[in-house]
Amino acid sequence: xxxxxxxxxxxxxxxxxxxxxxxxxxxxxxxxxxxxxxxxxxxxxxxxxxxxxxxxxxxxxxxxxxxxxxxxxxxxxxxxxxxxxxxxxxxxxxxxxxxxxxxxxxxxxxxxxxxxxxxxxxxxxxxxxxxxxxxxxxxxxxxxxxxxxxxxxxxxxxxxxxxxxxxxxxxxxxxxxxxxxxxxxxxxxxxxxxxxxxxxxxxxxxxxxxxxxxxxxxxxxxxxxxxxxxxxxxxxxxxxxxxxxxxxxxxxxxxxxxxxxxxxxxxxxxxxxxxxxxxxxxxxxxxxxxxxxxxxxxxxxxxxxxxxxxxxxxxxxxxxxxxxxxxxxxxxxxxxxxxxxxxxxxxxxxxxxxxxxxxxxxxxxxxxxxxxxxxxxxxxxxxxxxxxxxxxxxxx
Amino acid sequence: xxxxxxxxxxxxxxxxxxxxxxxxxxxxxxxxxxxxxxxxxxxxxxxxxxxxxxxxxxxxxxxxxxxxxxxxxxxxxxxxxxxxxxxxxxxxxxxxxxxxxxxxxxxxxxxxxxxxxxxxxxxxxxxxxxxxxxxxxxxxxxxxxxxxxxxxxxxxxxxxxxxxxxxxxxxxxxxxxxxxxxxxxxxxxxxxxxxxxxxxxxxxxxxxxxxxxxxxxxxxxxxxxxxxxxxxxxxxxxxxxxxxxxxxxxxxxxxxxxxxxxxxxxxxxxxxxxxxxxxxxxxxxxxxxxxxxxxxxxxxxxxxxxxxxxxxxxxxxxxxxxxxxxxxxxxxxxxxxxxxxxxxxxxxxxxxxxxxxxxxxxxxxxxxxxxxxxxxxxxxxxxxxxxxxxxxxxxx
DNA sequence: GGTGATTCTGCAAAGGTTTGCAGTGAAGTA
DNA sequence: TACTTCACTGCAAACCTTTGCAGAATCACC
Numbered sequence: 001x002x003x004x005x006x007x008x009x010x011x012x013x014x015x016x017x018x019x020x021x022x023x024x025x026x027x028x029x030x031x032x033x034x035x036x037x038x039x040x041x042x043x044x045x046x047x048x049x050x051x052x053x054x055x056x057x058x059x060x061x062x063x064x065x066x067x068x069x070x071x072x073x074x075x076x077x078x079x080x081x082x083x084x085x086x087x088x089x090x091x092x093x094x095x096x097x098x099x100x101x102x103x104x105x106x107x108x109x110x111x112x113x114x115x116x117x118x119x120x121x122x123x124x125x126x127x128x129x130x131x132x133x134x135x136x137x138x139x140x141x142x143x144x145x146x147x148x149x150x151x152x153x154x155x156x157x158x159x160x161x162x163x164x165x166x167x168x169x170x171x172x173x174x175x176x177x178x179x180x181x182x183x184x185x186x187x188x189x190x191x192x193x194x195x196x197x198x199x200x201x202x203x204x205x206x207x208x209x210x211x212x213x214x215x216x217x218x219x220x221x222x223x224x225x226x227x228x229x230x231x232x233x234x235x236x237x238x239x240x241x242x243x244x245x246x247x248x249x250x251x252x253x254x255x256x257x258x259x260x261x262x263x264x265x266x267x268x269x270x271x272x273x274x275x276x277x278x279x280x281x282x283x284x285x286x287x288x289x290x291x292x293x294x295x296x297x298x299x300x301x302x303x304x305x306x307x308x309x310x311x312x313x314x315x316x317x318x319x320x321x322x323x324x325x326x327x328x329x330x331x332x333x334x335x336x337x338x339x340x341x342x343x344x345x346x347x348x349x350x351x352x353x354x355x356x357x358x359x360x361x362x363x364x365x366x367x368x369x370x371x372x373x374x375x376x377x378x379x380x381x382x383x384x385x386x387x388x389x390x391x392x393x394x395x396x
Numbered sequence: 397x398x399x400x401x402x403x404x405x406x407x408x409x410x411x412x413x414x415x416x417x418x419x420x421x422x423x424x425x426x427x428x429x430x431x432x433x434x435x436x437x438x439x440x441x442x443x444x445x446x447x448x449x450x451x452x453x454x455x456x457x458x459x460x461x462x463x464x465x466x467x468x469x470x471x472x473x474x475x476x477x478x479x480x481x482x483x484x485x486x487x488x489x490x491x492x493x494x495x496x497x498x499x500x501x502x503x504x505x506x507x508x509x510x511x512x513x514x515x516x517x518x519x520x521x522x523x524x525x526x527x528x529x530x531x532x533x534x535x536x537x538x539x540x541x542x543x544x545x546x547x548x549x550x551x552x553x554x555x556x557x558x559x560x561x562x563x564x565x566x567x568x569x570x571x572x573x574x575x576x577x578x579x580x581x582x583x584x585x586x587x588x589x590x591x592x593x594x595x596x597x598x599x600x601x602x603x604x605x606x607x608x609x610x611x612x613x614x615x616x617x618x619x620x621x622x623x624x625x626x627x628x629x630x631x632x633x634x635x636x637x638x639x640x641x642x643x644x645x646x647x648x649x650x651x652x653x654x655x656x657x658x659x660x661x662x663x664x665x666x667x668x669x670x671x672x673x674x675x676x677x678x679x680x681x682x683x684x685x686x687x688x689x690x691x692x693x694x695x696x697x698x699x700x701x702x703x704x705x706x707x708x709x710x711x712x713x714x715x716x717x718x719x720x721x722x723x724x725x726x727x728x729x730x731x732x733x734x735x736x737x738x739x740x741x742x743x744x745x746x747x748x749x750x751x752x753x754x755x756x757x758x759x760x761x762x763x764x765x766x767x768x769x770x771x772x773x774x775x776x777x778x779x780x781x782x783x784x785x786x787x788x789x790x791x792x
Numbered sequence: 793g794g795t796g797a798t799t800c801t802g803c804a805a806a807g808g809t810t811t812g813c814a815g816t817g818a819a820g821t822a
Numbered sequence: 823t824a825c826t827t828c829a830c831t832g833c834a835a836a837c838c839t840t841t842g843c844a845g846a847a848t849c850a851c852c
Contacts, residue, residue, distance in 0.1 A: 019808095021807090021808055021809085022808065022809065023808080031831075031832090032831065032832050032833075033808090033809080033832095034809095034810080034811080034831075034832065034833080034834095035830085035831060035832080037808095037809065037810060037811085038810090038811090038830095038831090041809090041810070041811095042810095042811095045829085045830075045831090046829095046830070046831080047829075047830060047831085050830085050831085062549070062550070064523060064526065064527075064550065065808085065809075066468075066527045066807090066808050066809065067524070067526075067527050067528060068464045068467055068468060068473075068527045068528055068808085068809095069468055069527075069807075069808035069809045069810090069837090070808080070809055070810075071464055071809090071837095072462075072464055072465055072468060072807095072808080072809070072810090072836095072837045072838065072839095073808090073809055073810045073811085073836070073837045074809085074810065074811095074837090075837085077464075077528075079524075079528075087483070087489050087492055087493070087508070088486070088489035088490070088493065088682070090484070090486075093483050093484035094484070096483055096510060097483070097484065097510060097512065100509075100510060100512075109509065109521070109524045110509065111507035111508070111509060112483070112507070112508040112509065112510070113496075113505070113506065113507060113508065114492060114493060114496060114508070116493065116496075125505070127460060128463070128475075128505045130460065130463075131460075131462045131463050131464045131465075131838095132463060132464055132473075132475075132528060153458070154458070154460065233682065233686070260686060264686070286484070286629065287683070287686065290629070290656060290660070290683065290686070290687050291686050291687060291688070292687070292688045415838095417837090417838060417839090418838065418839065419838080427801075427802090428801065428802050428803080429802095429838090429839080430801075430802065430803080430804095430839095430840080430841080431800090431801060431802080433838095433839065433840060433841085434801090434840090434841090437839090437840070437841095438840095438841090441799090441800075441801090442800070442801080443799080443800060443801085446800085446801085461838090461839075462837090462838050462839070464838085464839095465807090465837075465838035465839045465840090466838080466839055466840070467807095467839090468806095468807050468808065468809095468837095468838080468839070468840095469806070469807050469838085469839055469840045469841085470807090470839085470840065470841095471807085527808095
C-alpha cells in the first residue's frame with residue numbers, strides 16, 4: 001500500500017496570475033486607491049456611481065483584498081486559531097465544528113492545528129499563529145500553566161479543559177462526572193475499581209483522580225490508579241493485562257478511546273465486558289454508540305464548549321483591539337479585559353458496558369442483571385448543580 | 397447537558413501587552429532596524445557582538461517577528477492551508493497528521509479548515525486562506541472542477557481525491573478497490589449487490605460507480621446503485637430499510653462510516669451481517685477494526701496522500717515564488733510550473749463483515765462459512781498495478 | 793602609504809492596505 | 823450673493839518587515 005504511481009506530469013502556464021492589488025483597480029477605474037479601499041471597507045462613504053464602477057473593475061480584474069495587509073493596519077485578522085491536542089480523537093470534531101459555526105456567524109474563520117499531544121509543538125504553534133489570528137483557543141493543552149500565562153501575553157488566549165488563573169477558561173465538570181460514574185459502579189456492587197489515567201499534564205486527568213478518589217472513599221470502595229497512559233485506543237488495550245492482574249471488577253477510563261481499547265484488550269484476553277469487568281468511558285463520543293457493548297460513558301458538552309470558547313474570545317477581543325496604539329492615539333498600556341471561567345455540566349450515560357459487580361444486592365435478581373443485549377434505553381443521570389472548581393494547582 | 401455555570405468573572409490588567417516591534421528592539425540595542433531584521437533572517441551578515449546584543453534585547457523585550465508583515469514583503473508565509481470536507485470523518489485525521497508532519501520537516505505550518513461538505517464554504521475558505529498561506533490542499537472537494545480551476549489562479553492548489561486537468565492531484569485508486577471488492581463478493585457467491593453512493597459531487601463516488609459497475613457486469617452480477625447519500629454513519633443507517641427491501645445480499649458502501657451505519661441499521665431491523673447481508677466499506681479507518689463485526693474494507697493510503705500532497709505543493713511553490721515581481725524585477729507573467737497527477741494504490745482488507753452469499757459453492761462447507769467471530773487473521777489482497785485514470789469528466 | 797577587498801551597518805523603498813485630515817464642488821440656507 | 827453644510831474624494835502617513843545599495847571602517851598586501 002502506498003506505492004506511488006506517477007500518472008501524468010506536464011508543465012503549463014496556468015499559474016496563479018500576478019496578484020492584482022488595490023492599485024490596479026484604482027488605475028482601471030480612474031480613482032484613488034483610498035476610494036477603492038473604502039468601496040470595500042466602508043461602502044457608505046463612496047458615491048453609488050463610483051462604487052459600482054469600482055466594483056465592476058474589481059470584479060473583472062479578479063481583485064480580492066489582501067487580508068494579511070489589511071490585518072497589518074487594522075490589527076484584526078478575523079481569524080481564530082484552534083489548537084487541538086489530537087485531531088484523531090473523536091472528542092474534538094464536535095468542538096471544532098461548533099467553534100467554526102459560531103465563528104462564522106461572527107464573520108470569523110477558524111484555523112485548526114494539531115499538536116500530537118506534544119507540549120513543544122503546542123508552544124510553537126501559538127507563536128506561529130500569534131500574529132495571524134486575533135486569538136487562540138487552546139484545547140486540552142499539555143503545556144505548563146506558567147507557559148500558558150506567558151504565551152497569553154503574546155496573543156489573547158482562551159483555554160479549554162484546563163484551569164489557568166487570570167485566563168478565560170471553559171471547563172467541563174469531569175470531577176462531577178467521575179463521581180457519578182464511581183457512584184454508579186458502587187451502586188452496582190463494585191468494590192474494587194481502577195482508574196485508567198490519561199496524560200500526566202492533563203487537568204482533566206487530575207480532576208478525575210481527585211473526584212473519583214473521593215467518591216470511592218465515600219462508597220467504601222478501593223480505587224487503584226493505573227497510568228499515566230496515552231489517551232488512545234492503543235493506550236487502553238495496552239493496560240488490559242494489567243487491569244486483569246489487578247483484580248478489579250470495574251474500570252473508569254480517562255476517555256472513550258481508552259475505554260474502547262481496554263474492552264478490546266480484555267476481549268482478547270478472554271475477559272468479558274460487562275460480565276466480568278465493567279468499563280466506563282468519558283466523552284460520549286460517536287464511537288461509544290458504535291462499539292459493542294455500547295459504552296457507558298460520561299457525556300461532556302463538547303459543542304457547547306466550542307461555542308462558549310469562541311464567544312469568550314471574541315468578547316475579550318472586542319473590548320481590547322490589538323495594536324491599540326493607532327496613529328495619534330498614544331500608547332495604550334495594559335488594556336483591561338475580563339476573564340471568566342465557565343464550568344459546563346456533564347452527564348453519566350448508562351449503556352451496556354457496565355453491569356452488576358461481585359457485591360451486587362440479590363434483590364430484583366432479574367432486573368438487576370441487565371445484560372449487554374437488554375433492550376432498555378440509555379439512562380441519563382443528570383449531574384448535580386456544579387460545584388466551584390478546586391483551586392488551581394500550582395503547576396501544570 | 398450543556399447548562400452553563402459562570403464560576404468566576406474578574407477583570408485584570410494582564411492583557412496581551414503592547415506589541416513589541418523590531419523598532420523597539422533597535423532602539424534598545426542602539427542599532428538600525430535593518431540590523432535587527434538581519435539578526436533574525438540573515439544572522440551571518442551581522443557582527444557576532446552586535447548579534448548577541450540584539451538577541452539579548454529582543455529576548456527580554458519579548459520580541460517576536462511579525463510573520464504577517466514579513467510575508468507581505470517576502471511573499472511567503474510558510475503556511476499551508478488544508479481544506480477538509482468533514483473533520484469528523486476518521487478518514488481525514490491520518491491525512492492531516494501526515495501532512496502536518498511533512499510540512500513541519502520543511503519548516504511549514506498547516507492550518508486546517510472544515511467545510512461540512514458544503515461547496516460554498518469551501519470556496520469561501522479558499523479565499524480566506526488565499527493570502528495567508530503559500531498554497532492550499534483541497535481534500536475531497538465538493539466544488540465543481542471549473543470553480544477549482546478558477547480558484548487555482550488565486551492561490552497554488554493541490555487537489556486530493558479529485559481529478560482536475562491542469563492541476564496537481566493526488567488520487568487514490570478507489571476504482572481498483574471497488575473492483576476488488578465486487579470481485580471478492582462475487583467470489584463469495586453474491587449475485588445481487590448494492591452500491592451505496594456518497595455525495596453526488598464526489599470524484600471518488602463516480603470512480604466507484606464506474607468500476608463497480610464494470611466489475612459486476614464482468615462477474616455476471618447485478619449492481620443496484622442507492623444514493624446519493626450523506627457520507628456519514630447516519631447516511632448509512634438511513635438506507636438500511638431500503639437495502640433490505642432491495643433484496644441484495646451484499647453491499648459496497650461509499651466509505652466506512654456509511655458501512656458501519658448500515659450494519660447498525662440492518663442490526664436494528666434484525667438483519668444479520670454477514671450471515672444475511674455482506675457489507676464492504678472504504679477507507680480502512682480506525683473505526684473499521686473497532687466495530688463488530690470487523691469491517692471488510694478497501695484500504696486507502698491516507699497518510700501517503702497527505703505527505704505527497706504537501707510535497708507536490710511545496711515543489712510547485714519553490715519553483716514559482718508568489719508575488720514574483722520583486723523590487724526592480726519587472727513583472728513576471730505566467731510563471732511556468734509543473735503539474736503532476738499521482739495515483740496511489742488501494743488494498744482490499746477482508747475482515748468479518750463479508751461472508752458467503754446465496755450462490756456460494758458448497759465446497760469446503762465449514763471453512764467457507766466463517767462467522768463473525770472466526771479467528772482467522774485479516775487477509776489482504778494487493779490491488780493490481782494501477783491503471784491510468786479515466787479521462788476527467790466534463791464537469792464536477 | 794596606497795590600493796583593493798572584506799565586513800559590517802545604515803538608508804530608504806517596497807509590500808498592500810487603512811484612515812485622519814483637508815480639499816473640492818454642489819446643495820441648502822439666510 | 824455670501825455662508826454654511828454636506829457628500830465625496832484625494833493625499834499621505836502608518837502598520838512591520840525585508841533587502842538592494844552604498845558608505846564606513848577594518849584589514850591585508852604590495
